[in-house]
Amino acid sequence: MPLITLLLNLTTIMIMWIGAGSVAAGTMEVGTIMAAISYSAQILLGFGILTSVILVIPRGQVSIQRIYGADRIIVMEHGNLVETGTHKELLKKNGAYADIYNSQFADGVNSKAI
Incomplete structure (x- = not known):
């Protein structure tokens, strides 16, 4: 700049x-x-x-x-631990992480496309 x-x-x-x-x-x-x-x-x-x-x-x-390759992702809401796991595990749980992920990629982009 x-x-x-x-x-x-x-x-x-x-x-x-x-x-x-x-x-x-x-x-x-x-x-x-x-x-x-x-x-x-x-x-x-x-x-x-x-x-x-x-x-x-x-x-x-x-x-x-980095997120896709992480060994462990920790998801927190309001200071509380909600869930942990790899990217694939957290998507399978269909919990808070999956909600956040799906809200970011609502247009149909998946992890294999990136």
């Missing part, structure tokens, strides 16, 4: 530098410069969000693999 911020600031400075010369020459209006700054900010911030999503997806995949 710092790189996107740097690019945004450098782009703004470049637009203002070029635009100031055009305004002084009378070939451009100040509103046009402001629009260019606004549009460039929207585009670069969009890239920043895309970068964040691209970085988060692999982290989520690693977390899911």
Whole structure:
């Protein structure tokens, strides 16, 4: 994200530098410069969000693999131990873990697809 911020600031400075010369020459209006700054900010911030999503997806995949491969998962509700077991065992029990799992993957995604 710092790189996107740097690019945004450098782009703004470049637009203002070029635009100031055009305004002084009378070939451009100040509103046009402001629009260019606004549009460039929207585009670069969009890239920043895309970068964040691209970085988060692999982290989520690693977390899911850890859960599926865990020797023991402990499920707690309101500070109380509800159930323990592996991912497959807890899904077979159809208890609290299965409820949480199914609420996250309600669209039909199963553990073999990930």
